[in-house]
Amino acid sequence: MALPHAPASAPLAPTDEGEGGVRIQLSDLRRTFPGGLTVLEGLELEVAAGSFVALLGPSGCGKSTLLRLVAGLDRPDGGTLTFSPPLERTRGERAPIAYVFQDAHLLPWRSVLDNAALPLELAGVPGPERRAAARAVLEQVGLGDATARYPAELSGGMRMRVSLARALVTRPRLLLLDEPFAALDELSRSRLDEQLRALWRELGMTVLFVTHSIAEATWLAERVVVLSRRPARVVLDRTLELPRERVATLRTEAAFARESRLLHEALERGEAL
């Protein structure tokens, strides 16, 4: 499915509000699951406010675990996690963090529109306003004609796009994405990549983006962090030497290939550890 009516670089959400991002600092972070599996240990990472960081790493290394810790959905067993400015999470207000899970996790009893509007609903935004916002963002992920359907009637890729729309609808200050585009075809994917980057440029939120695609990481992020196999350590932390303006043709340029190769090697190093 394409986004035939949206220009390739159109931002994913309206632009009236840009609160800026947050700075995240992880220090000596440890997470051991009951049963004794240590997934993160001594992890150090600093993410500058408003930066776009991609996370790469082998399957099962702890990327989702890390994202859950940052989102506050799980508690570290050691170490600290600080945000500045601190994220006050007052209930009933627009949540400052949004999260696209690895699986879509939609509410099966809600239509696509009502699924996408959920975060605004929980923040107390009135019905017409939140529905309009949800409709707009669904339009932009290419689901403008599926707003009335139910999750069971969608394809896998469509479900993930609803999940993405749900995350973007709040215009968050910290956006956590766990392989959001893995179930999409390459064209939709690169189009959403472009829109995501445009949105980020505009709103300036902090983005943590887990992906398995080296090309996607290279194209999207300012900075890529490559993790080793479990327990995850940082193998490579690289600010990419690429122009700030990303265009579609960048993918064929030599600088792009060079960065990709570096990431590839780091991944291999991380797996061999």
Add this chain to the structure above:
Amino acid sequence: MALPHAPASAPLAPTDEGEGGVRIQLSDLRRTFPGGLTVLEGLELEVAAGSFVALLGPSGCGKSTLLRLVAGLDRPDGGTLTFSPPLERTRGERAPIAYVFQDAHLLPWRSVLDNAALPLELAGVPGPERRAAARAVLEQVGLGDATARYPAELSGGMRMRVSLARALVTRPRLLLLDEPFAALDELSRSRLDEQLRALWRELGMTVLFVTHSIAEATWLAERVVVLSRRPARVVLDRTLELPRERVATLRTEAAFARESRLLHEALERGEAL
């Protein structure tokens, strides 16, 4: 996660049995969902016995629907679907078709090992034998150390690999894969690509492989079918002009880039329809 002990080109399953593939012929296939959404219409496709065909197409175009029809999990509303030799599906025997769904769909109450052994169990294979087979195939998808865990304790990519192991454990004559590697990191992914292709070379089953990655399709398949947006029609049906032996370095060769470009263009045509 890597497959440190398995050589890169090791086949995914033991080699004692090779029954060969089936030929599939779809003619004028139509599928309309209740509610009136026509997803497939007048679809014609012939898949030679023992061939490896990749399916590309935009999200929501009907790829999963097509696979379900081929697997017999859904009924077409028109047209015919023939297998030769016909697939007798006697109950309690090793199923001739295997399917890796887009989502892992594991049984939450079974350990990884018992999930992977399920198809053999349903075929009446005795306990020790089926567990050995399951263990072998789990080893090969890189989950040799997670056999005793439960699905809720796995990462997204690990779950998909269990699902893949479950499909391969029967050494099927027709293998249907719906984006099996989307949730995997690129290294694991290309390693599994290689193993899958080796297995196919060895057993000669027919493989239908849905993917969103043009590179993956190009590298894996003998032939790639590109579908248009819904209702899905064949935009391009191309037998790739690449050497029969695929090596890792193929990805950097000119022929590879040329084929990829053709597919890319076809995808764009299909979306614009």
Add this chain to the structure above:
Amino acid sequence: MSTASARQALAPLAALVILLSLWEGIVRALAIPTWLLPTPSAIATAAAREARPLLDAALTTGRSALVGFALSAGVGVFAAVVLSSSRLLERALYPYTLFLQTVPIVAIAPLLVLWFGPGARAVAVSSFIVSLFPVIANTLTGLRSVEPALRDLFRLYGARRLATLWKLELPAALPHLFTGLRIASGLAVIGAIVGEFVAGFSEGSAGLGILVLSAYRQLRTDLLFAAVLAASGLGLLLFGAVSLAGARTLRRWHPSASSGGNPT
């Protein structure tokens, strides 16, 4: 499609006819005397003869059962919500709600009558007591079965407790809840009847419970069964209403409500 749905609507009727014929046949073949087990035709005759009092009694009992059922539904869901709010609370109190299920109504009849007065109110309370637990138990399981990832989602978006309840937990618990209500529908009727045994009064409109007792005493087994079947009829009405509501609510999203059923 329409023939299939017609067949489905007719299925219970067809089954009824078959069941009744079997019953009639067996009773006749074994020559079981009417005072022990009457034939459906004998029951029908008795019911026709006493149509008026039966109807009145069914209405009286039905009203009480309906009130009891409504109370169970409301209080049961509320109690389940309270219990589900903490594992500790559930551990501490859930077992004791079972008391309601195990107490013979006769044992607490004096209290019922004292607190609620004799007649319809005490009967409705009896119906409520008997039918409450299944609603609590099923709703609680439902509330507890919410997918953890969806809980995370709501937590992430700072959902208030009440919003999580209304928009996540209760919808997710609906399939369980409806099963609880289905069970409660039958129990509400028997609870009303048993309540009438000890707190119902025959002045004015006596309920089915009184009719059952006095027909039993007089060995009017045909009338007894007519009354019992009238009670089942009430139960079926409630059950049907619950099932219909369940099917409507869950239709588009829950497998248990899909018309497909088992493909094999």
Add this chain to the structure above:
Amino acid sequence: MSTASARQALAPLAALVILLSLWEGIVRALAIPTWLLPTPSAIATAAAREARPLLDAALTTGRSALVGFALSAGVGVFAAVVLSSSRLLERALYPYTLFLQTVPIVAIAPLLVLWFGPGARAVAVSSFIVSLFPVIANTLTGLRSVEPALRDLFRLYGARRLATLWKLELPAALPHLFTGLRIASGLAVIGAIVGEFVAGFSEGSAGLGILVLSAYRQLRTDLLFAAVLAASGLGLLLFGAVSLAGARTLRRWHPSASSGGNPT
């Protein structure tokens, strides 16, 4: 962790102490006479005085309830499996299983006694009849709630009907099934007691039902409540066994059994 689990084990006991103190306090404060509502201490005194007969009666009733419960569990699951095998069958027969729930045991007492003889057997059958429906209803919902994709999987691998049942449907239905069994545990006890009202033995091995009746008749409300609480105790034992079995079985894979509970 271990303090938390200790706290959880103690929670019901703590709640019991609080509930009993409240009860004692309220009854004393309002000066409610013992013949209407005895205090826990009065009940305890009566229970201590009549410990032997109470224990015997509880054993008699407990045996019948256990048999009834086991029958319900077995027959209920079986019936649900049969009903779930086709939508048509379910439509046709499921509503009539409700009959069991709405029939007053007294109305069919003569049949019970005639067919099963007076005493433990008829009592167990009564317990069975009263506790069957929740097992059917819950198991049926469970069997129907299997994810369609998993059904597809089994179909694809040519699973026989029985294999699908054992390896897919029943495991998936377990959370529902356990809820049904939890409800049945209380109902089995009350079913046995009500059965004893009409079909038990009064002398020799008299059950709690007989004790309840005679205590009621003699206005020995303290003993009556002791018997009722003994019945609840039986119910709690069964309930606890079911809950434990459920928690063990579902522990590693179903959210309802996770010890986490509601984070907010």
Add this chain to the structure above:
Amino acid sequence: SRSKEGQKKDEAPKVEAAAETKPALTKVKLALNWVPEPEFGGFYAAREGGAFSRQGLDVEILGGGAGVPVMQMVATGQMDFGIVGADELLTARARGVDVLPLFAVYQTSPQGLMAHASRGAKNISDVLASGTVSLEPGLPYAAYLKKKFGFDKVKVVPYDGGVARFVADETFAQQCFITSEPIAARKQGVEPTVFLVAEEGFNPYLAVVIIRRELSTKQPARVKAFLAAVREGWRAYLDDPAPANAVMAKLNTSMDLETFTAAAKAQHPLIETAETKARGLGTMSRERWETLGRQLVELGLIDEAPAVDDFLLPEFVPAALSTTAPTP
């Protein structure tokens, strides 16, 4: 149902109710311990014949089910008047329930055992020599029979309120009210022999009208008025049960008129005895209450016989004192 809602609250007469019925009638409630049957015929006769309204009372008669807690309802003020057995009253008093007897319908207890006539039993001892007998658990006369005859040779099962098992099984005997079960059994073609427990020496008054003490002290006039009307009603019913039977048959649809007539006839000699002819219907004597008290103590059902003077009040039961010498 609305009428019942209304009944609930009003202890005192209601203004609008008074407006409907001409002179201001006082509403009172009488709770029966079973559904309308001939054993309550006099009360319905008093209502239908106008005896109650002539006494300025509007009596609502509530027929109950099997386990209706009449004693507790009267004691807690839910009901003004209730019907219980004399043994129940003594038991209740022994437990601290302060209720008083006013009027005993049955002078001779209609309770008995019935067995199939074909068994040829000559007395209760024969009946209890084999087979099965159904007796209500906790019933004093069951305890009495057990003490006197022993239950070693007979299986005892709970009485379930009906006669189905009796009809089905020749070796089955059961407790009965001679006005009820024997008639029902006879209708199914089974001839029972009935042995009254009264003849074995256990003879409590039955269908005794009771009130709570508070009513006797606060509204003695109303109590007396009620009693007078009840006496008049029972007189009328004994003379001609037909009108009241017709009314009761409408309320209790499972019992036909024929059965009402037969039962009314069967109970007549138990209600109207030589003693009532001398002292009036419903009379009660000290000795009978004392004897019963002693028997209950002997059976271990109560610890101590309640003092008769505490509850048998001469202002309501004048015959009670006049016939009996005061105990030392």
